[in-house]
Amino acid sequence: MELTLLGTGAPHGLPRPDCPCATCACALGPASRAATAVLVDGAMLLDLTPGAAFAAARAGHSLSGVRQVLLTHPHEGPPVEVPAGVPQPARVPDGRELALLTGHRVRALAMDAPGTGYAVTGPDGERLLYLPPGAAPAGLEHVAEPYDTVLADVVGRPDALARLRAVGGVGPATDVIAVHLGHDAPAGAELTRRLTAAGARAVPDGTTLPTGPAPAAGVRGVVTPGETRHTAPEPPRRTLVLGGARSGKSVEAERRLESYPGVLYVATSGTREGDKEWADRVGLHRERRPGSWRTVETCDLVPLLAEDGPPLLIDCLSLWLTDAMDVVGAWDDDEWATGGQRALRKRTSELTEAVRATRRTVVAVSNEVGSGIVPATASGRRYRDELGRLNTAFAAECEHVLMIVAGQALTLRG
Numbered sequence: 001m002e003l004t005l006l007g008t009g010a011p012h013g014l015p016r017p018d019c020p021c022a023t024c025a026c027a028l029g030p031a032s033r034a035a036t037a038v039l040v041d042g043a044m045l046l047d048l049t050p051g052a053a054f055a056a057a058r059a060g061h062s063l064s065g066v067r068q069v070l071l072t073h074p075h076e077g078p079p080v081e082v083p084a085g086v087p088q089p090a091r092v093p094d095g096r097e098l099a100l101l102t103g104h105r106v107r108a109l110a111m112d113a114p115g116t117g118y119a120v121t122g123p124d125g126e127r128l129l130y131l132p133p134g135a136a137p138a139g140l141e142h143v144a145e146p147y148d149t150v151l152a153d154v155v156g157r158p159d160a161l162a163r164l165r166a167v168g169g170v171g172p173a174t175d176v177i178a179v180h181l182g183h184d185a186p187a188g189a190e191l192t193r194r195l196t197a198a199g200a201r202a203v204p205d206g207t208t209l210p211t212g213p214a215p216a217a218g219v220r221g222v223v224t225p226g227e228t229r230h231t232a233p234e235p236p237r238r239t240l241v242l243g244g245a246r247s248g249k250s251v252e253a254e255r256r257l258e259s260y261p262g263v264l265y266v267a268t269s270g271t272r273e274g275d276k277e278w279a280d281r282v283g284l285h286r287e288r289r290p291g292s293w294r295t296v297e298t299c300d301l302v303p304l305l306a307e308d309g310p311p312l313l314i315d316c317l318s319l320w321l322t323d324a325m326d327v328v329g330a331w332d333d334d335e336w337a338t339g340g341q342r343a344l345r346k347r348t349s350e351l352t353e354a355v356r357a358t359r360r361t362v363v364a365v366s367n368e369v370g371s372g373i374v375p376a377t378a379s380g381r382r383y384r385d386e387l388g389r390l391n392t393a394f395a396a397e398c399e400h401v402l403m404i405v406a407g408q409a410l411t412l413r414g
Helices: 022-026 052-058 158-166 188-197 249-257 276-288 301-306 317-328 333-357 378-396
Strands: 002-007 037-040 044-046 068-070 097-099 105-110 116-121 127-130 149-152 175-178 208-210 238-243 264-267 294-297 312-315 362-367 400-405 408-413
Touching (some): 002 052, 002 149, 037 052, 149 158, 188 249, 188 408, 238 378, 249 312, 249 362, 264 301, 301 312, 301 333, 317 362, 317 378, 333 378, 362 378
Parallel strands (some): 044 068, 149 175, 238 362, 312 362
Antiparallel strands (some): 002 037, 002 208, 097 105, 105 116, 116 127, 400 408
């Protein structure tokens, strides 16, 4: 099955008309995107958008062979004219199946927002799932085998991928393409980085995507210069997210895992009886987490890293260090000199060795300190120095290290 993405943008396109935002201002030339529409084997069109015939021609295709036009969502934006010779658009009721003379079969899936998703099976058995903007599957049960290609609103609804992964619809070899990209999506390298963390990618308008396993040479579907054979991005398995207070580091860490189900959120902060301000902070963190995530409050990280299981989000290492320094008596100068320092270094070494050996996906958060005022007390300086050492050792075991400054992610490694 061959897919040509006539557009990959949100219903209003990118840049959005008359929008002064920074993303729209930067969406020029190759970065601009028409509203998403997909031509399947030249025979079926998923979503009819303004200028679809011209977009097809630019991609080296024609709409003259289209036998079915299916809409996924209520149309917004400029009026759309049906090109001459193209069938009138229709929507398949949820749960119904449609068989085309071309050999394609289409099943309509219910969504949790206005719109319809379509699962398309090609004549040779390749499987495509196309989801509307701002929507995720509703009531989806176990999928017998992963789809070959998924086209979805990855930026706007990352939880759609989490649901699909939970039921087996998205596997390691699934080519996940981000579509319906609008001005809420980051631009340039930041978009690529964020999608890679979700196991997805973006492609320019006009891209042709063969689906299914790579065929033998000379067989229809072999990649031509105008086509792209998919390679599913490999998300980094261990990531350290650094940043100062209120830099957005926790939000960034959560964003990296929001497209995965069953994440275990490891809170190292514990509870502070009678501290309303702290309780409010904890409450805000909990409200942001997807409902499918579990939370455990502990500083005993080594056993969790040694176990098999879903991804871990550790927030944060700086509070883990506070607890470790409490345990070894690091705040007392005499205890520090007579064994506390050795005990803390042993704990730090055990943690970093566990990170090196773990087979789980791990995203950890830590504070970056030491760039500002020198602490006035010896214990404060001790904590600053030990946190710097911990961050350095932990980062050495991670494939990806980010620094968050004013909500912007700077890649230090990976």
